[in-house]
Amino acid sequence: MKGAKGKRAAKRDTKDALKPVDDRKVGKRKAAVKADSKSKAKKGKAAKDPNKPKRPPSAFFVFLEEFRKTFKKDNPTVKAVSAVGKAGGERWKSMTAAEKAPYEAKAAKRKTEYQKVMSAYEKKQESVADDGDEESDRSKSEVDEESGQESEEEEDDDDE
DNA sequence: ACCATGATTGTTCAA
DNA sequence: TTGAACAATCATGGT
Numbered sequence: 001m002k003g004a005k006g007k008r009a010a011k012r013d014t015k016d017a018l019k020p021v022d023d024r025k026v027g028k029r030k031a032a033v034k035a036d037s038k039s040k041a042k043k044g045k046a047a048k049d050p051n052k053p054k055r056p057p058s059a060f061f062v063f064l065e066e067f068r069k070t071f072k073k074d075n076p077t078v079k080a081v082s083a084v085g086k087a088g089g090e091r092w093k094s095m096t097a098a099e100k101a102p103y104e105a106k107a108a109k110r111k112t113e114y115q116k117v118m119s120a121y122e123k124k125q126e127s128v129a130d131d132g133d134e135e136s137d138r139s140k141s142e143v144d145e146e147s148g149q150e151s152e153e154e155e156d157d158d159d160e
Numbered sequence: 161a162c163c164a165t166g167a168t169t170g171t172t173c174a175a
Numbered sequence: 176t177t178g179a180a181c182a183a184t185c186a187t188g189g190t
Contacts, residue, residue, distance in 0.1 A: 055182050058170035068184065081184050085168035092169070111171075118172095 053117040056110030059103040063095075064088045 057065070067088045072078065092100070 055170095055172060055180095057182060058172095060169045060171090061182060064168075064183070079186050080166075081186075082165095082167040084184075085166080087168085089168040107170080114172085 053114060053121055056114040057107065059100055059107040060088070060092055062106050062110075063092060063100070063103045067091060 064084070068084050071084045071087055075083070078084070
C-alpha cells in the first residue's frame, strides 16, 4: 500500500498557531538532566542504562554534521555552537525536500538500526517495574549478539 | 578541573 | 495525541 504515505498521522493543519512548542528553550531540558547528573552523586535512582541507545541523528543533524565542517571552514573564527545551529537551521529551511531527501534517507536508515537496538533495550524495560533501590549487579545479561548484516535496499519514492 | 550551557530542528519515547 | 526531552558540537564560564 503505497497510498498510506500521503497521510503521516493526522496532519496538524487544524491550526499551527496551536503550537505551544515554538520557542522552547532547550536549555531547560538540561535542567532536568542536570538534576540527574548532579543529584546522581547521591543515589542513582535514575539508573544509568547501559543499553540505553542514543537517539539517531535526525536528517537535520546529519546535515548539520556536514554543515559544521563547511561552516567552520568558511568561518574558522566562529567558535559558538549556536552560530552553526542558527546558520544550519536557516539553511535547512532553505533547502527543498529534494535536497533534504538524501539526509532523510540516511536518517531513516539510522532509525532502522536504532529500532533494532531498541529491541534489546526493550528487554530491560521489561524489568523496570522493580522497586528495588539498588540493583545488585546481577550478572551481565547474556545478550546474544546475532549480527544481522542485511543488505540495504534503496527505494525511491517519488513524493511531493 | 569538570560539567553544564547555548542553539538549531527532528525524532523518538512515554503516558 | 501530545508533550517533553534529547541527539552533536565546542568553547567558555561557573563552582
